[in-house]
Amino acid sequence: xxxxxxxxxxxxxxxxxxxxxxxxxxxxxxxxxxxxxxxxxxxxxxxxxxxxxxxxxxxxxxxxxxxxxxxxxxxxxxxxxxxxxxxxxxxxxxxxxxxxxxxxxxxxxxxxxxxxxxxxxxxxxxxxxxxxxxxxxxxxxxxxxxxxxxxxxxxxxxxxxxxxxxxxxxxxxxxxxxxxxxxxxxxxxxxxxxxxxxxxxxxxxxxxxxxxxxxxxxxxxxxxxxxxxxxxxxxxxxxxxxxxxxxxxxxxxxxxxxx
Numbered sequence: 001x002x003x004x005x006x007x008x009x010x011x012x013x014x015x016x017x018x019x020x021x022x023x024x025x026x027x028x029x030x031x032x033x034x035x036x037x038x039x040x041x042x043x044x045x046x047x048x049x050x051x052x053x054x055x056x057x058x059x060x061x062x063x064x065x066x067x068x069x070x071x072x073x074x075x076x077x078x079x080x081x082x083x084x085x086x087x088x089x090x091x092x093x094x095x096x097x098x099x100x101x102x103x104x105x106x107x108x109x110x111x112x113x114x115x116x117x118x119x120x121x122x123x124x125x126x127x128x129x130x131x132x133x134x135x136x137x138x139x140x141x142x143x144x145x146x147x148x149x150x151x152x153x154x155x156x157x158x159x160x161x162x163x164x165x166x167x168x169x170x171x172x173x174x175x176x177x178x179x180x181x182x183x184x185x186x187x188x189x190x191x192x193x194x195x196x197x198x199x200x201x202x203x204x205x206x207x208x209x210x211x212x213x214x215x216x217x218x219x220x221x222x223x224x225x226x227x228x229x230x231x232x233x234x235x236x237x238x239x240x241x242x243x244x245x246x247x248x249x250x251x252x253x254x255x256x257x258x259x
Contacts, residue, residue, distance in 0.1 A: 002054070003027060006096045007103030011036045014051065018043045023050040025224055028112050030238070032103055034245040041238050050227055052234055053241040057113060057187060058120055059223055060216035062195045065209060066174075067121045069181055069199065070153060076178030078122065081149075082159040083114035083173075085187055086166040090141075097164060100138030106162040107133075107140050107251055113187045114160035115145070115251075116244040117172055124151030126158075126247055131255035141165045145251055168192065178202055190215065 001017040003010060003026040010026050017024040018040075030053040031037045044051040057063050070078060087110075089095055096102040097109050119125065129147030133140050142163040149158055170192055174181040179201040189195030195211040227234045 001025070004054075007032060007108055008101070011040065014040060015043065018047055018049055018051060021047075021049070023224075023228060025052055025054050025221075027054045028241075029053070029108050029245060029248065030241055031245055032108075034242050034249050037238055037242040037245055041242070044238060050224065050234065051238060052224065052236055053238065054220065055112070055116070055236045055241065055244075056216040056220045057117060058235045058240075059219040060189065060195065061211050061214060062183060062186070062189065062197055062209075063117065063120065066181060066183060066197060067123075069197070070121055070174060074179065075174065075176030075181050075199065075201075077154055078156050078174050078176045080157045080159075080175045081118050081122065081173065082175075083117060083171070083186070084161050085110040085114050085170045086161070086163040087168045088166060089164050098137065098139060105135075105139035105141070106164045107143050107248060109164070110187070111143060111145075111160065111162045111248060111251065112244055114162055114172075115247045116240075117186060118149060118158055118160075119243060119247070120240075121172075121174065122149065122151050122153055122156065124149040124153070124156070125243060126250065127155070129247070129250055129254060131251045132258050133251075133255040134258050136165075139164075143251065143255065 001022040001024050003013050011031050014024050014026045040051055097104040127148045127150050129145055131145045134142040145160045170187050172183045172186040182198040185193035195214055197209045199207045226232045
């Protein structure tokens with residue numbers, strides 16, 4: 001079963017699908033708060049069913065390759081990473097992303113990508129964070145998050161900006177002491193732009209790696225099916241999704257409201 005309902009209905013209908021004996025792939029964010037994912041993990045383990053969040057970017061080879069490059073040390077020790085994801089849907093007033101009662105807002109819709117892509121690539125978790133949030137009609141339409149993360153590759157600062165009221169833009173950059181790694185279309189490759197990595201060393205030399213025509217939604221479904229058929233580890237287990245939701249929860253908890 002695939003569940004693409006509004007955010008506030010994800011947990012309820014995921015539980016119903018599990019009760020019906022179905023494997024479930026639920027759209028991100030799979031829950032509204034991290035504690036709800038504990039219930040889903042318990043139900044998954046008790047039922048033996050595959051229950052996962054539809055978080056497609058971790059299935060894309062550009063992100064798998066980005067993690068490999070960062071782990072290899074090719075750009076040196078990463079001291080900072082920044083991510084941006086924006087679009088403008090102000091004219092679509094009926095859109096569920098613009099409605100508080102459906103769990104809308106940019107943080108849940110696209111912050112899930114800017115925050116968790118850094119977690120995935122650097123295998124890191126936030127140590128500290130602060131946030132500024134602008135709202136309209138009860139939903140966040142702009143947010144800036146800054147802080148520190150730490151993991152096996154070391155501690156680094158990060159920044160992430162999301163908005164539903166700015167011209168379309170997306171990019172992720174990892175900045176090391178030997179070079180930079182840039183993903184110009186990190187979240188909607190093939191729609192926003194070409195799936196590629198840009199590696200620039202300290203001397204300014206540029207190397208580009210490309211993945212034309214790759215569809216991460218197809219890869220996501222194929223990996224889901226492979227896990228069911230062959231028992232392969234699913235690339236986005238609920239435990240990873242819980243870590244992302246915990247970060248989202250902290251953004252809302254610590255966020256400063258601005259005009």
